[in-house]
Amino acid sequence: xxxxxxxxxxxxxxxxxxxxxxxxxxxxxxxxxxxxxxxxxxxxxxxxxxxxxxxxxxxxxxxxxxxxxxxxxxxxxxxxxxxxxxxxxxxxxxxxxxxxxxxxxxxxxxxxxxxxxxxxxxxxxxxxxxxxxxxxxxxxxxxxxxxxxxxxxxxxxxxxxxxxxxxxxxxxxxxxxxxxxxxxxxxxxxxxxxxxxxxxxxxxxxxxxxxxxxxxxxxxxxxxxxxxxxxxxxxxxxxxxxxxxxxxxxxxxxxxxxxxxxxxxxxxxxxxxxxxxxxxxxxxxxxxxxxxxxxxxxxxxxxxxxxxxxxxxxxxxxxxxxxxxxxxxxxxxxxxxxxxxxxxxxxxxxxxxxxxxxxxxxxxxxxxxxxxxxxxxxxxxxxxxxxxxxxxxxxxxxxxxxxxxxx
Amino acid sequence: xxxxxxxxxxxxxxxxxxxxxxxxxxxxxxxxxxxxxxxxxxxxxxxxxxxxxxxxxxxxxxxxxxxxxxxxxxxxxxxxxxxxxxxxxxxxxxxxxxxxxxxxxxxxxxxxxxxxxxxxxxxxxxxxxxxxxxxxxxxxxxxxxxxxxxxxxxxxxxxxxxxxxxxxxxxxx
Amino acid sequence: xxxxxxxxxxxxxxxxxxxxxxxxxxxxxxxxxxxxxxxxxxxxxxxxxxxxxxxxxxxxxxxxxxxxxxxxxxxxxxxxxxxxxxxxxxxxxxxxxxxxxxx
Numbered sequence: 001x002x003x004x005x006x007x008x009x010x011x012x013x014x015x016x017x018x019x020x021x022x023x024x025x026x027x028x029x030x031x032x033x034x035x036x037x038x039x040x041x042x043x044x045x046x047x048x049x050x051x052x053x054x055x056x057x058x059x060x061x062x063x064x065x066x067x068x069x070x071x072x073x074x075x076x077x078x079x080x081x082x083x084x085x086x087x088x089x090x091x092x093x094x095x096x097x098x099x100x101x102x103x104x105x106x107x108x109x110x111x112x113x114x115x116x117x118x119x120x121x122x123x124x125x126x127x128x129x130x131x132x133x134x135x136x137x138x139x140x141x142x143x144x145x146x147x148x149x150x151x152x153x154x155x156x157x158x159x160x161x162x163x164x165x166x167x168x169x170x171x172x173x174x175x176x177x178x179x180x181x182x183x184x185x186x187x188x189x190x191x192x193x194x195x196x197x198x199x200x201x202x203x204x205x206x207x208x209x210x211x212x213x214x215x216x217x218x219x220x221x222x223x224x225x226x227x228x229x230x231x232x233x234x235x236x237x238x239x240x241x242x243x244x245x246x247x248x249x250x251x252x253x254x255x256x257x258x259x260x261x262x263x264x265x266x267x268x269x270x271x272x273x274x275x276x277x278x279x280x281x282x283x284x285x286x287x288x289x290x291x292x293x294x295x296x297x298x299x300x301x302x303x304x305x306x307x308x309x310x311x312x313x314x315x316x317x318x319x320x321x322x323x324x325x326x327x328x329x330x331x332x333x334x335x336x337x338x339x340x341x342x343x344x345x346x347x348x349x350x351x352x353x354x355x356x357x358x359x360x361x362x363x364x365x366x367x368x369x370x371x372x373x374x375x376x377x378x379x380x381x382x383x384x385x386x387x388x389x390x391x392x393x394x395x396x397x398x399x400x401x402x403x404x405x406x407x
Numbered sequence: 408x409x410x411x412x413x414x415x416x417x418x419x420x421x422x423x424x425x426x427x428x429x430x431x432x433x434x435x436x437x438x439x440x441x442x443x444x445x446x447x448x449x450x451x452x453x454x455x456x457x458x459x460x461x462x463x464x465x466x467x468x469x470x471x472x473x474x475x476x477x478x479x480x481x482x483x484x485x486x487x488x489x490x491x492x493x494x495x496x497x498x499x500x501x502x503x504x505x506x507x508x509x510x511x512x513x514x515x516x517x518x519x520x521x522x523x524x525x526x527x528x529x530x531x532x533x534x535x536x537x538x539x540x541x542x543x544x545x546x547x548x549x550x551x552x553x554x555x556x557x558x559x560x561x562x563x564x565x566x567x568x569x570x571x572x573x574x575x576x577x578x579x580x
Numbered sequence: 581x582x583x584x585x586x587x588x589x590x591x592x593x594x595x596x597x598x599x600x601x602x603x604x605x606x607x608x609x610x611x612x613x614x615x616x617x618x619x620x621x622x623x624x625x626x627x628x629x630x631x632x633x634x635x636x637x638x639x640x641x642x643x644x645x646x647x648x649x650x651x652x653x654x655x656x657x658x659x660x661x662x663x664x665x666x667x668x669x670x671x672x673x674x675x676x677x678x679x680x681x682x683x
Contacts, residue, residue, distance in 0.1 A: 138470025429600030502602025559653035
């Protein structure tokens, strides 16, 4: 365990611990303001620069609100119910935070300080990143159940059981959408996947990639318990679900864990589908890729906040039916389409390809444009028909509505 | 040197986790100890340079089998184990003796010094070779495994649902 | 660490699982113990692959992958059976489920 290895590991991980919580604070402010504007109100606008008088002086659109919230949560009383399992009650928020922060190392963001560390540390972080990401995101389910169980509260247990049923069901379309990207690139390495989309070859611009991105995004909303899938933490239904008995700093840890998980999964979506740091001007200035990566993550977070403010919540049977009867068959069909498109594009060339380069890029270089256009239209058509068909199949079998008063 | 420290720590966690899982009266504590055991085992797989298997261990065992065990515990009784019934079965003493005997029998070849082959090269931890082998010689095994998992899925759903009475016409879905 | 360390660890874990399967009355704890035994066997397989003479054959991870998948399927079916039996006997105690035994 040489000193250089320790130094390299610290250099790779500690800046993430500083950057992402700062982004988290900014995101909470953004969310409250954006939700407020969607709901036709203003949102926090009083707290500004600390230690100055509020209301008129330097209120800065309420940008000091996250800091005020943090200080408030630190000073709140730590209440644990009398019959609750004290050890698990303490461990659950910690266990919710650790996987979320751990997967942040697997994102291929080219920070300038990473260039000087040893190759073995870089290789460990990125090699097989995709499967480690899904493995560690699965630990979140455990933390949610622990929180629900340890609170000795029927509402918490109900929220916890619903949450783990939801998270386990939506993991499958999540992983199957990522499988398509791995198939196209031929590697589990996050850096290779990001580099295979250099320029404007993002996977979201291919038909199977677009379908996979939409499925991935919907499943990611469900994995992080965001609206419209936030039945486990619904405020009007089961008080706060598995969060109910938590106050003060533990609640802040849960909150932090949820938002960092949102960042992590948006980061994975950006890596897999949106090019991961590719954008105009990257060839000239390499540090611009970091800015582009963060901009794309924020675009996805903005879409998540927008969906939270706009869509109503799904009921638990609608939620499970959506995962198992719609997203799962669609993602399997997507894999099938992507595989057959790969073979049709290749013709007979599949055996002679260089396995170290991304497979799709090699195939697209020598392809007939008519074949490519045909594949695009065919794939989009099949996916559209399948989505509609599955939708019709899963409709509730009720009579059409009869309006008694409105005509 | 660091590998040795990691091995001893991980094996201590694994043995403790397994012991707590089989000796605890409270089943939920037992399941969490079992998950710590799975995590320690995943760490040991990482030490043995099997990265993919370590990730699959966490994904399958902690993420799926553990959750399944939790659901099953919730659906049955004696979850917290705080009634006064005896925890151990009737023949526990002879079971313990047999387990100790099996341990001794397993230990005999493990401690002997038989000639181990020269480790020519450390295995390549990447997934690529594994993928090639899965497709070329072992594709039938993969297909049979898929069939087995489908059969297990259908069987588990049928066994847990019980026999349903036929529904009347016109009732909502 | 040599192969022997891993083999002794795997033997110890296997026997802890075996002890759990023989000693406890609760059917679900017996399932825990079966999982511990399967994991100990997987550890054995990977250790032999790592310290064997041709690791490029990938026989360790392959066998372990299939063993993990089969173990997951088995625990699913086992738990479904436990739930079905609980519905009938109202108990998961193994000493209550002895109706096949002669008096």
